[in-house]
Amino acid sequence: MKLLIVDDSNIIRSRIARVALHPRLSSMSVVGLAKNGVEAVKLCAANRPDVVTMDLTMPEMDGIACIQALLARHPATRILVVSALSDKSTAIEALKKGAMGFLHKPFSDEQLVDALIELAV
Numbered sequence: 001m002k003l004l005i006v007d008d009s010n011i012i013r014s015r016i017a018r019v020a021l022h023p024r025l026s027s028m029s030v031v032g033l034a035k036n037g038v039e040a041v042k043l044c045a046a047n048r049p050d051v052v053t054m055d056l057t058m059p060e061m062d063g064i065a066c067i068q069a070l071l072a073r074h075p076a077t078r079i080l081v082v083s084a085l086s087d088k089s090t091a092i093e094a095l096k097k098g099a100m101g102f103l104h105k106p107f108s109d110e111q112l113v114d115a116l117i118e119l120a121v
Contacts, residue, residue, distance in 0.1 A: 037061025
């Protein structure tokens, strides 16, 4: 399982990449780190990830637009939104656009592991 991590925070990208090394995620490998939606679209085309963690609030291309762009090109990609947005309507919009899960920041390592396993199945 190939994982692409999309978040404008270097700290969050690094944390998700570290959590992806968890023994329960041994079949998952990080194939790219993107700081915005534009980078994510390029990395997705080059690396064809199976799973993408997606922030919603980013410069250049936000998460909602990026979800649409990724799924238009690669419909089998499974997207987990990882966002601090507490606005339920935005989360619902992301799910309507094709995201398969939502994890609210802050999150524990175990919550992230569980969410990634659920998407990888």
